[in-house]
Amino acid sequence: MRLVIARCSVDYAGRLTAHLPLAPRLILVKADGSVSVHADDRAYKPLNWMSPPCTLKEGAENGVAVWTVVNKAGEKLIITMDEILHDSSHELGVDPGLVKDGVEAHLQELLADRMETLGEGWSLIRREYPTAIGPVDILGRDADGTTIAVEIKRRGEIDGVEQLTRYLELLNRDPHLAPVKGVFAAQEIKPQARVLATDRGIHCAVLDYNALRGIDDDKLRLF
Amino acid sequence: MRLVIARCSVDYAGRLTAHLPLAPRLILVKADGSVSVHADDRAYKPLNWMSPPCTLKEGAENGVAVWTVVNKAGEKLIITMDEILHDSSHELGVDPGLVKDGVEAHLQELLADRMETLGEGWSLIRREYPTAIGPVDILGRDADGTTIAVEIKRRGEIDGVEQLTRYLELLNRDPHLAPVKGVFAAQEIKPQARVLATDRGIHCAVLDYNALRGIDDDKLRLF
DNA sequence: CCGTAAATGTCGTCG
DNA sequence: CGACGACGTTTACGG
Incomplete structure (x- = not known):
């Protein structure tokens, strides 16, 4: 340097x-x-x-x-x-790099482990469910067995709703999955994003990272 | 510092x-x-x-x-x-700051001045036409008098098409304006964005910044 | 290498 | 102050 x-x-x-x-x-x-x-x-x-x-x-x-x-x-x-x-x-050498915690990937892990925070009787099909236009964060089922596609963001804005909308359009073409309902989950959801999501029949869920982590920690303590 | x-x-x-x-x-x-x-x-x-x-x-x-x-x-x-x-x-003092050229705002100015580069007989209604979900970059008319909404980007990607789609949906609810056609204008348009736009009946226009500026310079020389 | 999505994005602007 | 969109976005990750 x-x-x-x-x-x-x-x-x-x-x-x-x-x-x-x-x-x-x-x-x-x-x-x-x-x-x-x-x-x-x-x-x-x-x-x-x-x-x-x-x-x-x-x-x-x-x-x-x-x-x-x-x-x-x-x-x-x-x-x-x-x-x-x-x-x-100055000679610095290669940096060992940054360790992060609390980003979207982590939220996804936590939520996948605790699908019931979204609704009673909800369960996970899989994380990063692959589609032609990219992976869906979480694919799951509600208590009735209806397929649920979850898009997770740290901060929920319009872009995220659009992204989920594209996934839903594609997923609903698959007769094995259809009908697929959408859930937009984020630690914070902007008003315009909420309006757009609601208008499209997409449910919004506000995530509490600390609560999710707490639940997860409790779970870890049990085993 | x-x-x-x-x-x-x-x-x-x-x-x-x-x-x-x-x-x-x-x-x-x-x-x-x-x-x-x-x-x-x-x-x-x-x-x-x-x-x-x-x-x-x-x-x-x-x-x-x-x-x-x-x-x-x-x-x-x-x-x-x-x-x-x-x-x-080290004492550096306050920086005199940066001078920029070539960003979206400038493209918008240039294009508004030369609507006919989009089509013969096209004209400007106004720039930054206000709507409930944000301003439309350019609102204009084609030779037949049909309303045109133009979204301008430096690089045209999917989210730009989504943005224009939302504007069009809203504008088409206004009986004074409807029907409104969309034009997605950018210096470079990504293949996937072009596919999405075309699929939605939105026309794509690739802008040549230097040519637009050249035309504008010619115009300035005349006055 | 291209395309997409995330980011402690940051930064302006406008309501 | 919040919301929104631009940015030379940059950066990481897949196909």
């Missing part, structure tokens, strides 16, 4: 064109060849960047350093450094 | 919980108080971060530095630094 603080101007030409006027900034060059330019605010997003794979060429023009970063698509990032204020390099 | 290279472990508890095992990483502390943790790969996304506004408390435990970053929502980022390999601070 190379850290450069420099008074620089930056030009990007690719999916759009963008220009950064001359000012002091941080430039990061990482081991994978990627380059990013940071201002002194905002944690997440660089002002400009080039994702790997890409190649950096260090040149000079009229005595000022000019870096050109290009990728395979022909996108270009040009950094012109009028004054270099700091320049250091 | 403070740059720290340290062998550290990181814990985040907020919208999810996440953990980073002990390894050398870059930690950025910016003037707005935000903190991010970077590995030696990927230009864009930090391994962990806390967006502003947030507060950083530097503490120590058993002789190792422990930083705790919290925000108003109560999300927490805890960085435990076993060994500090580099630590430097």
